[in-house]
Amino acid sequence: MTDSWATFGADLHLDRVAGRGLRAGLTEALREAARSGRLAAGTRLPSSRSLAADLGIARNTVAEAYAELVAEGWLTARQGSGTRVAERARPRRADAAAPVRRPARRGPAYSLVPGTPDLAAFPRAAWLSAARRALTAAPNDAFGYAVEARGRIELREALAGYLTRARGVYADPARIVLCAGFLHGLTLLAGVLRARRVREVAVEGYGLHFHRDLLAREGLRTRPLGLDGEGARTGELTAGSGAVLLTPAHQFPTGVALAPARRAAVVDWARTTGGLILEDDYDGEFRYDRQAVGALQGLDPERVVYLGTASKSLAPGLRIGWMVVPPGMVEEVLAVKGATDWTSSALEQLTLAAFIESGAYDRHVRGMRLRYRRRRDELVAAVGERAGVPVGVSGIAAGLHAVLELPVGAERAVVQAAAWHDLAVHGMGMFRHPGVVGRGRDALVVGYGGPSDSAWGATLAALVAALP
Structure with missing residues (x-):
C-alpha cells in the first residue's frame, strides 16, 4: 500500500x-x-x-x-x-519470459506510387523565413479561437492574387473558403449537394477510389464518364447528374488534358441543366512542354467550384487547401463547414500567405517544375533504352506522374515483378471505376515526384528491371 x-x-x-x-x-x-x-x-x-x-x-x-x-x-x-x-541496465525480473525477437517489418525500399511530391525538397529555409515574418506581424486574434469559417483573410487575399495571375481563376477573397485539403473540400461540397437534393455525381472513368468512396458515404452515387486522348467524354453528361468532378488540366491517372471543345461542352451542360462542375486542379502548375492551360473555372465562375491545395506544390503535411466557389454558394458551404474554422492552424495560414506574397512560392514552383521535368525526361529515356517489349509513355508532359503503356495482359505481372525488386508501383486497373464497361487498359501509373534525389537512380533501375 x-x-x-x-x-x-x-x-x-x-x-x-x-x-x-x-x-x-x-x-x-x-x-x-x-x-x-x-x-x-x-x-x-x-x-x-x-x-x-x-x-x-x-x-x-x-x-x-x-x-x-x-x-x-x-x-x-x-x-x-x-x-x-545512473546509466545502468534495468534488472530483468526472474519470472519474466524472454521477449520474442521478431524481424522488423518495413515497406518496399523504393516507391513510384503517384500522388506525393519530393518531400526532401520542401523549402525549409524559405518557409522558416516566412514563418518568422508571419509570426512577427500576426495580429493578436491569430492566437485565439478562429471565428472566420472562410479562413484567415491574409491567406485568402494572397491566394486570390496568385490564382488570378497563375491559373486564370476569377478569385475574390470573399469567395475563397480554406479547408484542410481536397478531401475535406469535397466533403463540404458533398454536404452542399446533398442539401440541394442531388443524388448523382458524374466522375471520370478512371480516378482515385477514395474520392468515389467519400461521395458514396455522403449518399451520392457516382456515374463514370468515358475517357480517351481528349480527356473525359463530357458529351455523355446528362441531366441526371447534379454535378461532375473533373481533373481538366491533367487527368488523373491517364495524364491527358481536357480538350477545348470538351471544356466548352461541360460548361454548356452546367448552364443548361443547372449542374455544378467541381474542378480538381491538383497539379495544374506543373506543365513542361508548354504554358500551363488556365483553369476551367475561368470559363464560367458561376458554375465551377475550383479546388486546389498545397499538397503537390509544397507538401501534404501542411493540410491547407482552398475552394473558390460561386458567389451564391458561399453561404451554403459555410453552413456545412460550421461557424468556426477547424481546419489548419492560423499561423500556418499566415505563413503560407507570407510565403506567397514574398515570391518564394513562385520561385519554389519554378524550381520544382525543372526538377520534375528532368525526372520525367530521365524516366522516358530509361524506358526507351531498355531491351524487350516496347513500353510507351503516354499522357502530356505535366504533373508528378506518367503512364507506361504495357502489352495486353501484362499489368499484373509487372506490378508483381516490381514487388520482387522491392519497388511499389500502381497499375492502371486500381483506378478504374467499377461501372466502366469493357476491357481496361494495361499500364503503370508511375509517380516520379516522391523519390529523393539520392534514391532516384536506384528507383528508376528497379522499375526498368521489372518491365517485360
Whole structure:
C-alpha cells in the first residue's frame, strides 16, 4: 500500500512506501522510480535543499537518501553536475519470459506510387523565413479561437492574387473558403449537394477510389464518364447528374488534358441543366512542354467550384487547401463547414500567405517544375533504352506522374515483378471505376515526384528491371 509524495521540481511523481520512515521511504521510492524507468537514466534530480523544501522534510533526510543510492549505484553525484540517475541496465525480473525477437517489418525500399511530391525538397529555409515574418506581424486574434469559417483573410487575399495571375481563376477573397485539403473540400461540397437534393455525381472513368468512396458515404452515387486522348467524354453528361468532378488540366491517372471543345461542352451542360462542375486542379502548375492551360473555372465562375491545395506544390503535411466557389454558394458551404474554422492552424495560414506574397512560392514552383521535368525526361529515356517489349509513355508532359503503356495482359505481372525488386508501383486497373464497361487498359501509373534525389537512380533501375 502506498501513498504519494508531492510532485517535485523535476515533475516526477514518487510513491511513498507506507509504514517506512521518512528516509527509508524516500530511498525506496527513488530506487523504485529508477529501477522501473520512471526516472530515466541521466535525469537530473533536484538539489537536496530543493527536494527537502518541496517534500517538507529535513534536508539531511534527502541528503542521506541520495548518498545511499549513490553508494548502491542507482545515482551519480559529481561536482558541478548535480545528482543524476545512473546509466545502468534495468534488472530483468526472474519470472519474466524472454521477449520474442521478431524481424522488423518495413515497406518496399523504393516507391513510384503517384500522388506525393519530393518531400526532401520542401523549402525549409524559405518557409522558416516566412514563418518568422508571419509570426512577427500576426495580429493578436491569430492566437485565439478562429471565428472566420472562410479562413484567415491574409491567406485568402494572397491566394486570390496568385490564382488570378497563375491559373486564370476569377478569385475574390470573399469567395475563397480554406479547408484542410481536397478531401475535406469535397466533403463540404458533398454536404452542399446533398442539401440541394442531388443524388448523382458524374466522375471520370478512371480516378482515385477514395474520392468515389467519400461521395458514396455522403449518399451520392457516382456515374463514370468515358475517357480517351481528349480527356473525359463530357458529351455523355446528362441531366441526371447534379454535378461532375473533373481533373481538366491533367487527368488523373491517364495524364491527358481536357480538350477545348470538351471544356466548352461541360460548361454548356452546367448552364443548361443547372449542374455544378467541381474542378480538381491538383497539379495544374506543373506543365513542361508548354504554358500551363488556365483553369476551367475561368470559363464560367458561376458554375465551377475550383479546388486546389498545397499538397503537390509544397507538401501534404501542411493540410491547407482552398475552394473558390460561386458567389451564391458561399453561404451554403459555410453552413456545412460550421461557424468556426477547424481546419489548419492560423499561423500556418499566415505563413503560407507570407510565403506567397514574398515570391518564394513562385520561385519554389519554378524550381520544382525543372526538377520534375528532368525526372520525367530521365524516366522516358530509361524506358526507351531498355531491351524487350516496347513500353510507351503516354499522357502530356505535366504533373508528378506518367503512364507506361504495357502489352495486353501484362499489368499484373509487372506490378508483381516490381514487388520482387522491392519497388511499389500502381497499375492502371486500381483506378478504374467499377461501372466502366469493357476491357481496361494495361499500364503503370508511375509517380516520379516522391523519390529523393539520392534514391532516384536506384528507383528508376528497379522499375526498368521489372518491365517485360
